[in-house]
Amino acid sequence: MRSDRRVLTIQDISCVGQCSLTVASPILSACGVETCVLPSAVLSNHTGEGFHGFTFRDLTEDIPGILRRWEEESIFFDGIYSGYLGSIRQIALVREAMKTRLRHGGIAIVDPAMADHGRLYRGFDMPFVRRMAELCGTADIILPNLTEACLMTGRDDPAEVQTERRVRELVEDLAQLGAGTVILKGISLEPGTLGNAVYDAKEETLRFCFTKKIARSSHGTGDCFAAVFTGAWMQGLDPYQAASLAADFVVESLLQTEGDPAHWYGVKFERALCMLTNRLQRGGLISDRAREAASGRRRYVLDGENFDDLEGFYTEISRIMTDESGGKVRSGHNLDGFCDVLRGGFGKHGYGEPIEVVWRNFERSREVLGDTMLLRIVSILLEKNGEHDCVLRTEA
Known part of the structure; x- marks a missing residue:
């Protein structure tokens, strides 16, 4: 595996809850990538259902000084991957980081973590959505889920995107924002399956990777997906291969968590890390069907x-x-x-x-x-x- 790549991930630290940086950092490291972090906020725990409140410390004011220090030290990154951002100003700072701190040929990846299940996360509004869409337009690869994709393209009902034709229309509209590759997460075209659409705007090719739908859902699975995708891409897998591996990792993490009602706040992704490293060492794909799909x-x-x-x-x-x-x-x-x-x-x-x-x-x-x-x-x-x-x- 290639082990000399350096990636910066920009998102919050939720101290308890297995999401954001507490997920991204270990997963990226397991992929053999040097992982650097730029925290956007520190929370006592994530804001999802189950917890009865949270503390929040906004780190927006710290970010400009960190970026200046890196500029003085000539610190650059092969990839920058952003996740949960707490404000419109932070979106602008992420754009600055991607503009100034990426090496020549580096890749900007945006996970517009702001909504799911048909609604925005707590504290976000449509002006934030519009700014996030602009950030996605400056990225090379974007990783929206179905709700986020519909919000950024002006669609009202994610449930209407249930056919290949509707998916193609949606990813083409997302590509119009400016990103060269769109990974649309959380689509289901057939009962019992859940998967992702991988769209190459330049080639106008659309491919799908599906897995068995697991009954259990959990906070933080989108963060797991984004981290694995980024790490796999940094190690040389193409977007389809990286998305397939990320989807399998999420399923394995969910399966490792099933049957433990006390672990309601996240997934036991740590138990899936061995599968991740083994798959990367073998080239990422293991089934004939996956190889056929990856070939188009x-x-x-x-x-x-x-x-x-x-x-x-x-x-x-x-x-x-x-x-x-x-x-x-x-x-x-x-x-x-x-x-x-x-x-x-x-x-x-x-x-x-x-x-x-x-x-x-x-x-x-x-x-x-x-x-x-x-x-x-x-x-x-x-x-x-x-x-x-x-x-x-x-x-x-």
Whole structure:
């Protein structure tokens, strides 16, 4: 692993509660990154539900002097990553730090930690949201959750972002703020899963990484995600790989905390650090599916419950592969048309673009299509001498 990178993280210290700097510093260090901190405030504990109050000391007045001292000492950073900020003035100071203290080629990462579950955190208002959107516009990578993304783009209801098309619209609007890479956290396109969208504004590519949705939710998981993402990126993983690893780390931290009602204030991320370091030493990704996704393979889910005959199969294929806007592209309803759709250029994937088909309720499809037709379809999907590149995964 590369161990000579230096990152500055700017956020608060919540002395109890496993969030902000008490999470970011150990996680970044575990990633093998030299970790420097610029505290924005000191709190007795985090402000989430469960605690009955908190003390708060604003450190805004200390920040300009620290930045001047670093300037005099010629201290620079390979990356600057900001989290929870307590005021509009602090946002301006973070912009100054990113402008003056980043090395040439350094990366600015902003986690706009200000809202979740459809509402702003205590003490924030819309003027703060607008300033945070401006800060995101100066960053290279931004890590908003769904609520924060909707607030910064003027959307009212995060629950409406439940399709790939809506997600793409949202990340494109976020990219219009100015960031080159958008990691949209906390999306769910299918029941039982939770994940992230990774959007490259220059290439206009959108990829998803999903994990099993854990029943337990907890304060501080967004901070865990941001810290792992930053540390993994600093060690050479690309944004998709870093986001995948960060999502897995959050799931592992939640699983380590399940069954302990006394640990309601955060997650036992410390027990997941070994998994993190092992994954980084092995290159970050361990599954074939993750490697395929990281290479840009577009994933389609074909559900056998959605058709009752061959005509219904062709209609479903047309719906999921060629239509992002309600049936405007129609392919030929025959096997030649099916080959054309797989080859690409009709809608969602480009000509020759690698794809993955996850065929759910496969056995039901066998019943309604028959063994002979099912075999012909599967043979086409897996044809290696054709003009398409498809991986097929079946689920009974």
